[in-house]
Amino acid sequence: MNDSLRAEALLADLPREGRGRLKVFLGAAPGVGKTYAMLQAAHAQLRQGVALRAGVVESHGRSETEALLLGLPQQPPLRLPYRGLELSEMDLDGLLADPPKLALVDELAHSNAPGSRHAKRWQDVQELLAAGIDVYTTVNVQHLESLNDRVRDITGVQVRETVPDWVLQEADEIQLVDLPPRELLERLRDGKVYMPEQARAAIDAFFSPTNLTALRELAMQTAAARVDADLDQRYRQLGQAAPSVLGRLLVGVDGDGEAERLVRHACRVAERRHLPWSVVHVNGRRAMDEQQRGRLQAALRLAERLGGEVVTLHGDSVARTLLDHARERRASLILVGSSTRRLRRRWFGRGLGERLLAAGAGLEVSVLDAAGAQPPAGRRVRIAPRWRDYLLAALAAACATLISLGLARVLELPNISLAFLAAVLLVAVRSSLGPALACAGLSFLAYNFLFIPPTLTMRIQRQEDVLTLLFFLLMAGLTGNLASRQRRQVQALRQAQGETTALLELSRKLTVAADRQAVLAVAEQQLGGWPDVQLTLLSRSADGQWCHEGGQRVELADTERVAADWAWQHEQAAGLGTDTLPSSRWWWWPLCGEEGPLLLIGLQSAQGTPLADERRRLIAALGQPLAQALARAQLAEELEAARLHGQTEELRSALLASVSHDLRTPLTAMRGSIDSLLALGEAIPEADRRELLEGTRDEAERLDRYIQNLLDMTRLGHGGLKLARDWVAPSDIVASALQRLRAVLAPLQVECLLPPQPPLLHVHAALIEQALINVLENAARFSPPGGRLRVALEYDEQELRFVVADQGPGIPEAERAKIFDMFYTAARGDRGGQGTGLGLAICQGMVGAHGGRVTVGDGLDGRGASLTLHLPLTAQPQAEDD
Template sequence: MTDHRPDPDALLERVLSEAAREHRGALKIFFGYAAGVGKTFSMLQAAHRAAAAGREVVVGYIEPHGRPETQALLEGLEALPTRPVPYRGVTLQEFDLDAALARRPGLILVDELAHSNAEGSRHAKRWQDVEELLGAGVDVWTTLNVQHIDSLNDVIGRITGVAVRETVPDRVFDRADDLELVDVSPEELVERLNAGKIYIPDQARRALGSFFQKSNLVALREFSLRQAARRVHTDVESARRQRSVAEPWATSDRLLVCVGPSPTTTRVIRTARRMAAALDAPWVAVSVERAGATDSPAVKDRIAEHFRLAERLGAEVVTLPGEGVASALLDYARTRNVTKILIGKTDQPRWRRLVFGTIVDELLDRSGDVDVYVIRGEGDPPRPAGPPRPAEAIDRVVYLKAGAILAAGGLVAAAFDRFGLREVNVVMALLAAVAIVAARHGRGPAIVASVVAVLGFDFLVVPPRYSLAVTDAQYVITFLVMLAIALLISTLTARLKVQVENGKAREFRLSALYELGRQLSSLSGAVFLSAAAGRKIAELTGGEVVIYLGDPGEPTEIAYGRMTGVALHPVSEPAARWVIEHDRIAGAGTDTLPNAAALFVPLTGSQRTVGAIAVRTEPAARMLEPEQRRSLESCAGQLALALERDRMSIAASEAMIQARAEQVRNALLSSVSHDLRTPLAAIAGASGSLLRGDADDEPTRRQLLETIADEASRLTRLLENILQMSRLELGAAAANKQWNILEEIVGSALGRVRRELRDHQVEVRMPPDLPLVLVDGLLLEQLFLNLLENAARYTPPGSTITITAARDGAWLTISVADDGPGLPPGSEERIFEKFYRASSSSDVGRGSGLGLAICRAVASVHGGTITASNRPAGGVEFLLRLPFPADPPKVELE
């Protein structure tokens, strides 16, 4: 029997998707292939139907284009006022995002999804405004033409000959909850254009001669129909998975696109995006960092720009180290189960391909089962003539130093030749100089040194000497071999130097991340964690760092870098709040808040976003490089987890404190309830007997009165213990130390518990010459009172209680011992805890569990200690040690 149970992973994915969509607004796109097909008209008609059905509909922004039919449909719908923006002497009317968020309607209409906002707006693109509305839970209807989809932009541009600058990322189009295709035939669209229903007559004539040619319209219509069909197919597959009609569909295809500095890479990336979308396959953009290669800043900037395009189109980006591009790509492809590799091919001369080979040829030869797609593109653009830029200018000092090293090698070689050493030794001296130049100054000076070394050998050694002429043709082979060896040595040495430098850079980043993790794991407190992370990130990036903390929907605070230029910039605080709210990177170099002073990265923890990091470097684009960005995101992730851990630790501590407080309250009630009920019951019974006249004779009445007095005294001592414990724990009870006679304190305590000790024998052994003690008499009396009462309660009648005192150097040692049953093993320390009672017998006669805790607190206030231990002969001994002053005052005894 076939198991048709749904896949748990698919169910979990569906649950998570529904949970994420629950608080997000729904996006509906009215989709067409050109202006004038009726997208805005259809959207307004649907809006009127929705309003008639009782739905709250608000017009956020509609571009009427001077069309009276569209303008007429706006009547009867609530419209938000536009936001005037002055721009180059004119006033533009833009969509007011803040007004829409404040109004927060059920459904809002926002025309022209691909529109670019005016400078000074919060977002550079209108689709970003729509994203924020959706995140706020507002449903949005909008319009879009097929040529504005990012991955189709270059293909449509080649077909129509018109480059469209305003694009929308494919992920925005793919995440739309509903897509309505608005379609008319090209012939009908041309008729509308001729009738003046789309543009004014002059614009219509120009459009018919360029963009609105029938061939262009047919191609655009096919693109729109294909996109709509792909979307319908995706919806069908999603519905099948939700209903668990069949097994979850998963493709085995995975695409890899090779990213390089060539302009062709842009076309390759967009082609890979379209192929991945058609196959519904994941794809990854890979750049190979060759060992020994020293890429210029311009090359690095172009690669970083291509990576940003790939990320925007939904690719995973990876930078690989490797000796060769083809081998690194194939190794990675086989590791990640890649089935298709896409690479660009630029025009090159035939002789260059034959002599040096190409990466494309090597991939085709070694690809095996992996399919390789070669995308033809343009060659590199010609470099403008003129003087080199400062970054590319030749460093003359480096070449002078290389010349000095080579000159020193030439002197050594000349000395070898003068002393009659063989020519091979002279060659070795020159090759050593070339290797030193390569190791110290890189590949360029090393190549020049290789050529100069060969010429120097010819000039100094080969006859005729001191001339570049050669009489023996055999030396030509020597020159060629020497030049080849010198170039090989210089290339390998320079490559090794670059590898060492790259390794040092990676080691520095890894060490910084490790050190940051180690510091964060040993610290607590948001301020200390932020300070440690801020210093380490500033060291890693070499720029200004500001750390903002705050939860989504709450004000932010600066935890690090308060007085930096980034923190003082007026846009920084709103940018940080936006990044925290939306959990996305924004700021300088990005499409969101590009006017910000820094790049803002969210601190995303395992549960929510807890803050943002702002980093400003020179140049600002350096932080958008893949390596720097990954390092910054890794640091942000570690800090976010550390902050989350700290919050959870604080929450756990607060919960523990509350639990302990509840435990103490329950223990206090359960422990004190019996001790309160017993004296109160005795007092109530004795007083009731007196009131009823049950005691006829004087001795009985006196006995009842003594019972009332004793139980009242017992109740008073219990309440005093509770209050005294509270004062000691809060630190409100400071020791009022004065000189006292220890015998008087002990005697006063014995007098207060005489009733409890009436069935026990008490022995007091103190030396007659014991000096005065510097203590708080009332607190020490309370200590003895609790110890004696505890001994009377837990020892049988007839047992003996012994109190001894002696001076032990700088300490006064006082012992209170009994010969009772003793303590249970292992409870010698626990008996000093609040509400702990060692006896396991019935509750009759047991105390509240506060007396010994008060004893330890009193001893601590005096700077002393108290311990308990079982005596070898039976019973318990409480040993109190108090500091003893060196020169106590002496009192004459009577």
Template structure:
């Protein structure tokens, strides 16, 4: 029987941030107060209707436990009876062949050892992330935050739980309900879980009152979701502005009540629609390992339930809580009453101080209930603690000797100061316990050695009794104050270490410009932790992960599966978590809005899971590291985009140049060859020779264009290798003029050589090509029958080859731009034919030799002068071969 069906949206305790992408599956939960209300039947009926309409519905796992009603409905989906009793969810098979909808009942169930996830609800998360819709059943008493309340009011022992945020994350919740008396009747008849009903969840396990309690809880949960949906719809319509209700803070310590406080806080926050935080005030007092484990368990529970975990370091708990509540604008503070404090006469109690000083703050106190005293583990003798207590009698003995010597010169009133110094030193070095022991021993020594009658505990004078009591009081207070200062100093030292680690990492990451530099900076910081092995993994480009920094991990199959799972889902896994915890590594994702960037892997040397405080510090360090990786990735993407734009621009310019400049010689050659073929018998010998010479000249011109393109390509990719040798500058100039003899024939070429020129240690062919490009550029823009001049001179450092022309010249503002590829000056040397690569190649060839190219005025203030500056090398001594630079 189904009395209510509510479709509500997620609200309340917020789930952990995950890497949900587009195509995320929808989760529908069939919520009931107890077994037997008909959740599985309602789910199967709805699934059967979906199947009738062509939806691919597949059973993931449905545990019938012999129920005739469930087995009859399962028969609609499964052909054989053996397949009905499915107890293990085959996650890999569902992911390999994903259906549209998969059915899971019950949701609150653990997986067998060795499975990918410890809990079935974690499998559901992965199915949803794969885009598969999931329909599942859930009893209200399996919610994590209700566990203590259910055990206390309904008398049920709850072994399996699911986090509350999973209920809030559901897209649809259907309440399956039965009146308590009808449900109890079904239980008594054994219709629930077959024959196991009376032994398991049968009538003996429930009563009308317990069923009524569970029903009220179920209705309360659904009502809270409905209320959240109402607020959401009003906000969407714009008819009402949401009221900020504040925040709920729950203060916990390492005691048996901590987890109960966390669960109760989550329920209160859900009902009131408040964000909530767990706050622990660390007073730096020594605590047992058992208390540390209880505190860590409560903090992990708060993280699972969606709360924020905050650790404050201070000595005054009440004042710190109130100050933090004021800073966070909290409206509710939840504390536990706990066990009576043995120092209440000294601290005046936490709760009374909060009630007295907490103005405008609702303070809720949860009593300790049936919790017994916290079990104390057997004390363990450590060499350090034994030495701390041995310091007390040693310090007392030394102080007694010093006081005995001082008593020969000073009065009795000054002797007590020596013992106070001893108590103070022991308190600073050993703590409160050794300090109190030293105070008692100093009290006895002071009485026996210096109070009349000496060497006796008796005191004759009343003023001496007051002196002894005052000394004991001052020794105890001094020891207590010194111990407190020591704890505060240690707490400040820890805080300073964490802050320094964050600042140091941020400073190193600021100087990192690329991904590898960021990873190297992170490993320099992590290398300071000697008790941890740390590595950073990144994508290998083939769908896997590779080691990028740190210790190369030798991963087992389970550890590699955990790392890949973290990469896919952007949630922590591995050692100390509920997902693939069998390995030695704990994995933390370093993610941005676009997805995962790297994985931080941590392996403790002792093989124990990392404490919560250490994990939070690593997570805190991971945030700036992820931001730096995202910044490096963005910079790399921008650089690729810039290079791509420049490449496209270069390609367009090259195509335009080739289509215009290379087409001209081809057209001339094609016309000459057509004339020879068509008018072969009608063309005179002189005309034939002119046509052939024109074809040859244009072919040489085309060859130079293509050679320029090839040279520019080799320069851009570093393909030119300098094979240097000693050569005379005159030979280079003569060879270049000879190559361009047909081009320079219409011009008057003047060469000026300075006296005796030194030899050049260069790649002869490349420098000759650079000079050819300059000469050709000068000839292209000089007027017909113009004058060209080639000047060669040198000094102690360099040799200069200058080519001057009488062309239109280059404006001063454009002289540096002429060496850019495909640049054309409006009135300058780039204004005629050519691909615009000649001077760019010239500069590249000369620069490769360590030289430079400059631009100046031409002959008589007209035209342009291009000068090649080449560095001179010292001539080798006789018998020494030249060395390439």
């Protein structure tokens, strides 16, 4: 046995994390005792100490049920006004606010009152389960969606309240509550199910022995199918041979009245055979009217509710397209409905089932007979094509007649028919097959009446003219059929191309969207192109507030806010056109990633009608790449934040390493000098005492420069450095810098090369002086004792340069670009000598703030390095007269 199947079976048996367990009490009909059995099980749980609460229990006036209900904690019902009445519904929010371990929810198929959060009670149950609350519930077999048509055939009653089959399939336990029909009828007559008047009407209409027996069989079959599925899973957990899930069931549907019945039958077949199933519609040769499209959309939505996959294909031949798709998906069974018995199909072709049987070698083909479900002839509704198309056919035939009357003078009779054929072809291309055939018939009559001798009569004298007319009618019909078919194929290809183009265009735009804002702009541009639909994009802030991200800015009313909140929390569609808060004016669709929802799309039709299914599927298709792009942008932002955090930690470590050494050294020297002065006092000679004081002053100045560098770097990094420009002579800046560093430069041979009249600089003099000091101090630190150090001023028409050259160890070419990085000297360890590594970084920041730059070159006599401060020159000020 496949180990993966066994692993899946073992995982499926484990309790789902954070989700409650569902137990369904299934019955064949009302009155069999489902609610009574549920309450008995609840009392057993209560005796075991389980915290439970009855959310809603319908006793229907039965004394035995009410007696059991009295001993159980109950959730007060919610009162909703509706058309002057007050309806009682389950308080879902009350159960979620104070969640019990177990909740009792009667009548799973119940439809909630208008204004409730969900349209159906089974949706309330799903929300309770998602909140981690276990649920006991009841349902009758006639409420299962896949059995709806069979119940109608058995009882003659169309059940309106249904539950999707997947709800029962996902239940953790199903308990069949059975009662023989005879005992149930006795309970009805005794008034234990309905009131006496209602009981007599129910026995006559629904609760006949035959109906009850059939419903009982359906309930047992449903329970037996669940037992088979559980047994299959147990075998897999043991690793033993079990029926393998092979193949797939494909069901082909069209817009006829049997589409929903076919979908329900396919669901039952797939459940019995343990097969995945798909509903396939081939959009090809036959055009559909509005009623047929509505029936098709209803069938596709039903398939989605029942857990099937919906596929729409485009092709000329329905049979060939279905077979190709079946082989692609490795399907083993194809299910179709019986073809409509039309006269032309009897004469000229076979039905869809026969064509599938002929070409589907190796596939099982089943045809569901629809003869027993056809509506009476008097109730059939035929929707004729638009009257404009038939008016076009009449006008085209009239125009062809007029043209032919003109051509009859210059052309022979057989050539005149080409004008009528052109008219038929034009009508077929512009409309459909029916108007094309009408045009062909009118053209046939006009051709015979006006051009076939004897003219102005419908009689035909020559036999060859009869053959000409028959061939004309045949060619007109074939030409019209081919043209209309080609038109439908072009329309289908345009629709498919439109969807493909939208996906390709979105993918192309998303490839260049680097951040979240760019992705949101693409989403707004792609989804906001429909003129009849309003778009809004929302997201949730950290405090749970809605934030507008794009599209139309809307003020959310209470109903819209509740629908948006529910869609965001449950990662499902909500609002208009859904079963959750359908009274909303907007349709909400969340874009979700692995970590949860990323964006909420809101769409509102200008007419206030629900969005078409084609647009919903297109949005769902476009939503997947949009969600991936948003997740990618979010990941990029998180990585960038992590990178910046890492750089911050690296700078912090370097700063601590530098400060711990370079700030402690002058402090240690100052403390030592002060301790010596305090301890020895007058015993120290005057010259030595003066030397200690001067050393303390030098170390204090050194410490002041370190702190000033740190403060300047902080101001540069946060934009707090303000430039107070003034005109200043560059010679004064050099002189002041040399004076402040006289003690540091004393061991060196300093050369100062200044031009006689250099141009003035319009700069912040203190900042440029500090930058020059940092460069001079750096050169002094790396110069050998007694080495040369040159300070020079150079200028041209564009800039003025401060050049500082030394005879130190020099800077390798590979490291010249790094010396302006913060803490670079500290990062190199002992090679960097003393200093925080901030001096040159500050120097570059200060010069750059004035629009200048700093460059590195070679030093004096082929040794050391030179640093040049480049500052731009501006127009010189005019000299003022005395």
